[in-house]
Amino acid sequence: xxxxxxxxxxxxxxxxxxxxxxxxxxxxxxxxxxxxxxxxxxxxxxxxxxxxxxxxxxxxxxxxxxxxxxxxxxxxxxxxxxxxxxxxxxxxxxxxxxxxxxxxxxxxxxxxxxxxxxxxxxxxxxxxxxxxxxxxxxxxxxxxxxxxxxxxxxxxxxxxxxxxxxxxxxxxxxxxxxxxxxxxxxxxxxxxxxxxxxxxxxxxxxxxxxxxxxxxxxxxxxxxxxxxxxxxxxxxxxxxxxxxxxxxxxxxxxxxxxxxxxxxxxxxxxxxxxx
Amino acid sequence: xxxxxxxxxxxxxxxxxxxxxxxxxxxxxxxxxxxxxxxxxxxxxxxxxxxxxxxxxxxxxxxxxxxxxxxxxxxxxxxxxxxxxxxxxxxxxxxxxxxxxxxxxxxxxxxxxxxxxxxxxxxxxxxxxxxxxxxxxxxxxxxxxxxxxxxxxxxxxxxxxxxxxxxxxxxxxxxxxxxxxxxxxxxxxxxxxxxxxxxxxxxxxxxxxxxxxxxxxxxxxxxxxxxxxxxxxxxxxxxxxxxxxxxxxxxxxxxxxxxxxxxxxxxxxxxxxxxxxxxxxxxxxxxxxxxxxxxxxxxxxxxxxxxxxxxxxxxxxxxxxxxx
Numbered sequence: 001x002x003x004x005x006x007x008x009x010x011x012x013x014x015x016x017x018x019x020x021x022x023x024x025x026x027x028x029x030x031x032x033x034x035x036x037x038x039x040x041x042x043x044x045x046x047x048x049x050x051x052x053x054x055x056x057x058x059x060x061x062x063x064x065x066x067x068x069x070x071x072x073x074x075x076x077x078x079x080x081x082x083x084x085x086x087x088x089x090x091x092x093x094x095x096x097x098x099x100x101x102x103x104x105x106x107x108x109x110x111x112x113x114x115x116x117x118x119x120x121x122x123x124x125x126x127x128x129x130x131x132x133x134x135x136x137x138x139x140x141x142x143x144x145x146x147x148x149x150x151x152x153x154x155x156x157x158x159x160x161x162x163x164x165x166x167x168x169x170x171x172x173x174x175x176x177x178x179x180x181x182x183x184x185x186x187x188x189x190x191x192x193x194x195x196x197x198x199x200x201x202x203x204x205x206x207x208x209x210x211x212x213x214x215x216x217x218x219x220x221x222x223x224x225x226x227x228x229x230x231x232x233x234x235x236x237x238x239x240x241x242x243x244x245x246x247x248x249x250x251x252x253x254x255x256x257x258x259x260x261x262x263x264x265x266x267x268x269x270x271x272x273x274x275x
Numbered sequence: 276x277x278x279x280x281x282x283x284x285x286x287x288x289x290x291x292x293x294x295x296x297x298x299x300x301x302x303x304x305x306x307x308x309x310x311x312x313x314x315x316x317x318x319x320x321x322x323x324x325x326x327x328x329x330x331x332x333x334x335x336x337x338x339x340x341x342x343x344x345x346x347x348x349x350x351x352x353x354x355x356x357x358x359x360x361x362x363x364x365x366x367x368x369x370x371x372x373x374x375x376x377x378x379x380x381x382x383x384x385x386x387x388x389x390x391x392x393x394x395x396x397x398x399x400x401x402x403x404x405x406x407x408x409x410x411x412x413x414x415x416x417x418x419x420x421x422x423x424x425x426x427x428x429x430x431x432x433x434x435x436x437x438x439x440x441x442x443x444x445x446x447x448x449x450x451x452x453x454x455x456x457x458x459x460x461x462x463x464x465x466x467x468x469x470x471x472x473x474x475x476x477x478x479x480x481x482x483x484x485x486x487x488x489x490x491x492x493x494x495x496x497x498x499x500x501x502x503x504x505x506x507x508x509x510x511x512x513x514x515x516x517x518x519x520x521x522x523x524x525x526x527x528x529x530x531x532x533x534x535x536x537x538x539x540x541x542x543x544x545x546x547x548x549x550x551x552x553x554x555x556x557x558x559x560x561x562x563x564x565x566x567x568x569x570x571x572x573x574x575x576x577x578x579x580x581x582x583x584x585x586x587x588x589x590x591x592x593x594x595x596x597x598x599x
Contacts, residue, residue, distance in 0.1 A: 060357075107384050115355060116384040119375060125345045126380060129352015129360075132337065136313070136358070156376070159345035167337070 001054070001083065004047040006215045012082065013043040017246045018275050019078040019091055024260040027095040030103065031071040033243035033256040037179040038072040038146060040213045041222075041239055045144060046079040049222045054084035057112045063141050064130050066115045068123020069148035069177060070104035071258070076113065077101050085112030121154025123147065124174060128160055131169040135230045142226055145174045150182030152193040158203070165204030170232030173225045174205075177212060179243035181254045200236040212239030247272055282458050282473040282507075284496040285489040291454035292429025295393040298450050299324025301436035302361060303331050309440065311359040315339055317346045322452075323363035323393040343368045347376035347390070354386040359440065365399075366392035366408035366449055370415050381445045382420045388445050395425070395449035396536035397564065397581055398486065398574040407569035412484075413541025415447040416514040422467065423513040425449045427488035428458045431511060434465035442467065449485065451536075453574045456489045458509075470517035476506030479592055479599075480524035480531050484510050484543045487534035487562070487583065494588035505532075505592055516546045518554065525555040530595045532560045534588050536578075539563040558598035560591035 004012060016039050024030040046052070050063045067076050074094065081088045086100065093099035100109045104118025115126050127145035134141050151157065164172045176196060184190050193199075200207045206225070210217040218239070225235035243257070244250030247269040250261075261269055306312040306328060315337045320326040329336040339346040343364055350360040362369070369392035370377065381388045392411065399407045416423045424439070424446060426432035432450065439446050458473070473488065474495045483491035488509045495505040506528055508520065525531060531551065533544035544561030551557055564581055578584055 119379045122348050122376060122380050125348025126352040126355065129349035130356045132349065133353045133356020133358045136335065156344040156348065159342035160348065163339060163345055163349060
């Protein structure tokens with residue numbers, strides 16, 4: 001696929017947001033806030049950074065992407081559909097009986113999904129294992145994994161943080177979608193995770209912090225670690241994001257974590273997105 | 276050997292072989308010809324016997340530290356990268372601590388990971404209840420896509436390893452700390468999902484697994500002297516269970532005793548009853564741990580305390596015959 005320019009990425013992520021909101025509204029359930037906060041990062045991955053081929057989802061040399069915060073599945077599904085892994089019309093089947101698009105990613109059902117996820121805290125371990133396996137085969141593929149900031153409360157994340165540093169998994173590039181909110185409210189009030197950057201540094205990772213909605217920061221941050229040797233320190237990108245980004249009345253609202261837009265909200269949201 | 280004997284009755288002088296020791300040796304043997312095999316452990320390689328593999332193939336061995344959730348998740352990733360991972364820890368941690376990782380990361384996507392958990396059952400001994408896993412058959416067999424296998428002796432473990440290495444998808448295999456009497460001749464033939472009649476009999480069937488197979492053979496020999504002909508089945512695959520054989524035994528002998536080093540809730544006995552209830556209801560008695568935690572002690576003493584010896588099987592057999 002031809003890598004998109006920053007301007008093209010902006011348009012792609014706008015299209016993704018439109019599709020995300022439409023599919024959530026149609027399903028009448030799902031996770032609006034976290035899908036929108038992750039949309040720009042996922043757009044940058046699939047339309048600029050990842051080495052992948054929608055015609056050959058099991059291409060051995062492809063980069064991998066593990067969506068550890070599996071509830072952002074609508075963002076992944078729209079990126080896969082717009083990339084050409086499956087028909088855009090399939091998006092309308094989200095969360096319906098028999099759909100290839102489950103509420104959380106199912107790699108056995110969704111063409112192009114590299115891993116199943118949904119139970120938080122497990123994706124980094126899986127990504128590490130992929131990176132270990134690829135390294136044994138002398139592959140230079142990179143393994144990207146997107147984690148939520150509330151998800152950092154899961155103990156397994158820190159087990160896996162130790163593993164990536166201990167085994168020097170230089171091809172691991174993790175991103176924290178730090179939108180500051182989780183279902184029950186603000187992360188800092190539910191169970192504080194700060195200082196996120198210092199924690200990962202202390203665990204032996206190379207850490208950068210970016211604005212997770214500014215493609216001029218996202219793209220270089222995702223691309224810089226690609227040249228690292230497979231035995232280097234793992235990379236963490238702490239992306240400051242806004243839950244519900246792109247729709248004013250969804251932004252920074254914890255209550256839209258697991259609530260789909262109503263038809264009225266969808267109409268207003270699409271207007272804001274210029275649709 | 277009498278005509279009813281397929282396998283002889285184990286005796287004190289018989290050779291004993293550790294199922295975990297065989298596991299460790301087989302990993303090395305298989306890995307010499309299979310570059311896709313990788314092994315992960317969680318700081319117990321000296322006990323699970325993955326240490327032999329670690330020494331021979333250090334680049335393919337990953338010690339994950341005391342972190343069983345990460346252990347399972349990492350194995351899932353290695354399977355996604357096309358490897359053939361064998362994962363080991365104690366049964367309590369592999370099937371208990373990491374249950375949800377086994378469910379979500381291995382079984383749901385049906386990934387090619389073999390969880391080979393050592394120190395199953397009460398015969399862990401002195402470490403006590405915290406380390407005696409008596410619920411793993413139940414926990415593992417309830418998960419879709421999982422297959423659950425327990426060797427009756429070291430020879431069978433060898434065949435299990437030769438078989439599962441070529442099978443895709445997740446497995447849970449339980450080995451033990453205690454050495455088991457050797458029952459089978461080499462090449463006895465293990466098949467996934469197939470139970471095996473190891474002693475012929477007509478009055479009842481003792482369906483046993485793991486260490487209890489040798490106890491069942493002893494029980495059958497004693498019952499024979501009392502004029503009771505007890506068939507013995509080694510049900511080394513707990514899931515998928517051999518429904519046809521269970522039904523056949525129920526029809527032909529009319530009564531069943533199950534025997535397992537596991538809780539009577541949810542394990543082999545439950546699996547057998549699920550089959551008989553639907554296909555051929557017959558009286559069943561379960562020999563197993565009776566909804567209790569374990570405790571410290573010598574293995575043999577604990578097996579006696581918790582009713583897991585041939586005498587307990589004999590008693591259950593006599594009881595179940597009264598219900599026929």
